[in-house]
Amino acid sequence: MSTVATDYTLAELCIVAAAEAFRHDGEVLATGIGVIPRLAASLAMKTFNPDLMMTDSEAFLLSEPNPLGKRPADFQQANETWMGFSRIFDNVWSGKRHAMLGPTQIDRFGQTNTSALGGTYQQPKVMMLGARGFPGNSICHANSFFVPGHNTRVFMDGECDFVSSIGYNPARLPRGRSLDDVDIRRVVTNLCVMDFGGPNHQIRLLSLHPGVTVEEVQENTGYPIAVPAEVPTTPAPTVEQLAIIAALDPHNQRAAQIADNPPGIRA
Amino acid sequence: MDKRLSARDAVAQIEDGMTVGIGGWGPRRKPMALVREILRSDVKDLTVVAYGGADVGMLCAAGKVKKLVFAFVSLDFIPLEPYFRQARQSGSIEVMEIDEGMMLLGLRAAAWGLPFIPTAVGLGTDIINQNPDIKLVDSPYDDKEWVAMPALNLDVSLIHVDRADFRGVCQISGPDHYLDDWFARAAKTTIVSCDELVDTTFFADPARAREVFWERAATSAIVEIPGGAHPTSCNPLYGFDVAHFKAYNASAKDGGIESYLNTYLGADEAEYQRNVGGLDAIRALALPTY
Numbered sequence: 001m002s003t004v005a006t007d008y009t010l011a012e013l014c015i016v017a018a019a020e021a022f023r024h025d026g027e028v029l030a031t032g033i034g035v036i037p038r039l040a041a042s043l044a045m046k047t048f049n050p051d052l053m054m055t056d057s058e059a060f061l062l063s064e065p066n067p068l069g070k071r072p073a074d075f076q077q078a079n080e081t082w083m084g085f086s087r088i089f090d091n092v093w094s095g096k097r098h099a100m101l102g103p104t105q106i107d108r109f110g111q112t113n114t115s116a117l118g119g120t121y122q123q124p125k126v127m128m129l130g131a132r133g134f135p136g137n138s139i140c141h142a143n144s145f146f147v148p149g150h151n152t153r154v155f156m157d158g159e160c161d162f163v164s165s166i167g168y169n170p171a172r173l174p175r176g177r178s179l180d181d182v183d184i185r186r187v188v189t190n191l192c193v194m195d196f197g198g199p200n201h202q203i204r205l206l207s208l209h210p211g212v213t214v215e216e217v218q219e220n221t222g223y224p225i226a227v228p229a230e231v232p233t234t235p236a237p238t239v240e241q242l243a244i245i246a247a248l249d250p251h252n253q254r255a256a257q258i259a260d261n262p263p264g265i266r267a
Numbered sequence: 268m269d270k271r272l273s274a275r276d277a278v279a280q281i282e283d284g285m286t287v288g289i290g291g292w293g294p295r296r297k298p299m300a301l302v303r304e305i306l307r308s309d310v311k312d313l314t315v316v317a318y319g320g321a322d323v324g325m326l327c328a329a330g331k332v333k334k335l336v337f338a339f340v341s342l343d344f345i346p347l348e349p350y351f352r353q354a355r356q357s358g359s360i361e362v363m364e365i366d367e368g369m370m371l372l373g374l375r376a377a378a379w380g381l382p383f384i385p386t387a388v389g390l391g392t393d394i395i396n397q398n399p400d401i402k403l404v405d406s407p408y409d410d411k412e413w414v415a416m417p418a419l420n421l422d423v424s425l426i427h428v429d430r431a432d433f434r435g436v437c438q439i440s441g442p443d444h445y446l447d448d449w450f451a452r453a454a455k456t457t458i459v460s461c462d463e464l465v466d467t468t469f470f471a472d473p474a475r476a477r478e479v480f481w482e483r484a485a486t487s488a489i490v491e492i493p494g495g496a497h498p499t500s501c502n503p504l505y506g507f508d509v510a511h512f513k514a515y516n517a518s519a520k521d522g523g524i525e526s527y528l529n530t531y532l533g534a535d536e537a538e539y540q541r542n543v544g545g546l547d548a549i550r551a552l553a554l555p556t557y
Contacts, residue, residue, distance in 0.1 A: 056557060057557035058442055058443065058557045059442035059443035060442065069556065070556050071556065082442075084442070084443035084444065084445070085292065085367075085443060085445055085446065086371065086444075086445070086446055086448075086449075089367070089368045089371055092368060093368070093386075093388075111392075115364065115393075116355070119356075120358075121393075121397050122358050123355070123356065123357065123358030124355055124356060125356065126352075126356070127347075127351070127352040127355035127356050128347060129339045129340075129341055129346065129347065130337055130338050130339035130340060130341075130364055131338055131339075131364055131365070131366055131392070131393075131394055132338055132339045132366075132367060133338070133366060133367045133368060134366070134392075135365075135366035135369070135388050135389045135390075135392045135394050136366045136367070136368040136369070136388040136389075138391075138392070139387045139388060139389075139390050139391065140387065140388070162393045162397075163391075163392045163393040163396075164392060164393070164394075165392060166390060166391030166392055167391075169391070172391040172392075173391065174387075174390040174391055174403075174411065174412050175410075175411065175412040176409065176410045176411030176412060177390070177411060182391075
């Protein structure tokens with residue numbers, strides 16, 4: 001009943017691959033920050049996991065995800081309950097959430113950095129957003145990452161310049177806790193899908209996007225990746241999924257998310 | 268008790284070295300007119316606690332900030348706040364960088380008179396390593412270690428609301444009151460600017476009374492400043508001023524804060540509003556779509 005698409009963009013492939021992160025979540029708040037993560041969570045909620053919860057990115061929980069961007073004047077969003085920022089923290093600390101975000105650095109432990117690069121902490125070379133909610137997210141609930149440009153600046157050698165979120169680093173493990181308490185799920189990039197399911201929570205290749213090689217992924221990652229004997233190709237979107245994505249993103253914001261908006265199947 | 272004050276008299280309560288909390292979130296419902304009054308004053312060496320936007324950027328650039336307690340500073344549609352970045356990258360401010368939720372816990376601890384609130388948030392991150400003042404503690408009930416988020420005791424809080432009466436009953440009718448109730452409760456003195464001063468009978472309607480998120484004993488002063496959140500939003504009254512933020516952001520690369528302040532700040536809020544196109548233009552700013 002579903003038809004595999006033959007013509008799709010890399011952004012659409014990533015949305016479908018990232019949606020898979022939410023498939024078995026059940027009834028949790030899915031928070032996708034950025035266009036592709038938000039469309040991924042929305043696609044999951046519209047298809048295989050209708051139990052997901054999602055906000056309007058402002059202050060209400062919705063029973064139907066909002067389309068992205070400017071909406072018609074008569075558009076009525078499907079409010080379910082108030083969900084202002086203070087209640088978001090109640091949800092975060094309860095653990096019933098799965099966030100997908102795009103950190104600036106992701107090290108071999110799955111630790112991330114959203115705060116500062118280079119220099120000293122007192123005087124960083126490049127100041128970014130700050131730690132935001134990453135510390136709380138990482139210790140309280142499941143997290144996935146989306147990286148539109150897979151390279152060794154993001155997946156860098158060594159440890160993050162500033163560790164915004166806890167990962168699988170034994171040296172930083174809080175007393176009384178186990179590395180298994182950390183719950184990093186999927187890492188979706190413009191090249192591949194990975195997780196931290198290798199030996200001792202090593203990053204592991206789950207699938208390669210069409211035309212991408214293991215060597216290319218490894219060259220663009222600053223630390224060794226666990227590579228299974230058989231690495232499948234990331235499944236193509238179905239025609240039905242593409243139609244749902246198009247309806248959720250009527251202004252085609254997804255076209256601006258990966259450099260040059262390449263096709264899903266490399267030319 | 269009549270709590271009405273002029274912006275100048277209200278902000279004159281802030282002394283050098285005080286800790287000042289600022290309500291709102293990023294570019295949303297910030298007490299910008301009160302922040303501008305600080306910019307016009309001689310006060311200095313402030314410790315600022317905020318979910319930061321241009322309020323933090325302006326105060327840093329104007330040399331008012333000794334220390335910043337923050338989880339982020341952002342204008343949302345312009346993700347990186349230009350003057351906050353300059354302050355960090357020049358090493359000119361001390362910082363206490365924490366998680367967004369830790370800030371809420373610190374405000375709650377202050378409001379409740381507690382020295383700290385235990386939490387898992389921050390464990391395993393540089394929030395702990397870079398903040399010698401944030402301690403880990405043992406639990407009397409389990410064998411884990413926990414973060415003891417210290418109280419963020421505020422001398423003064425600055426908040427902007429839609430409406431208030433002369434006694435300090437404050438209404439926020441927009442979709443989110445953010446953590447403003449905790450900023451109000453965590454401070455010794457809470458100064459609230461309002462877009463509209465209303466009669467006390469306004470709140471008799473229970474739907475309006477439900478939009479009052481702290482009781483008036485937590486409000487110390489009321490300042491009537493229509494449009495006082497500009498250039499940030501005060502949903503549903505007006506959105507944030509995209510063009511103004513773009514000009515502000517551009518000033519960081521060309522001219523600096525002096526050029527921005529010379530162009531816009533003025534001697535008082537009336538002059539500021541003339542410089543940005545007037546109150547009608549502020550009230551006409553479209554609400555953002557998220």
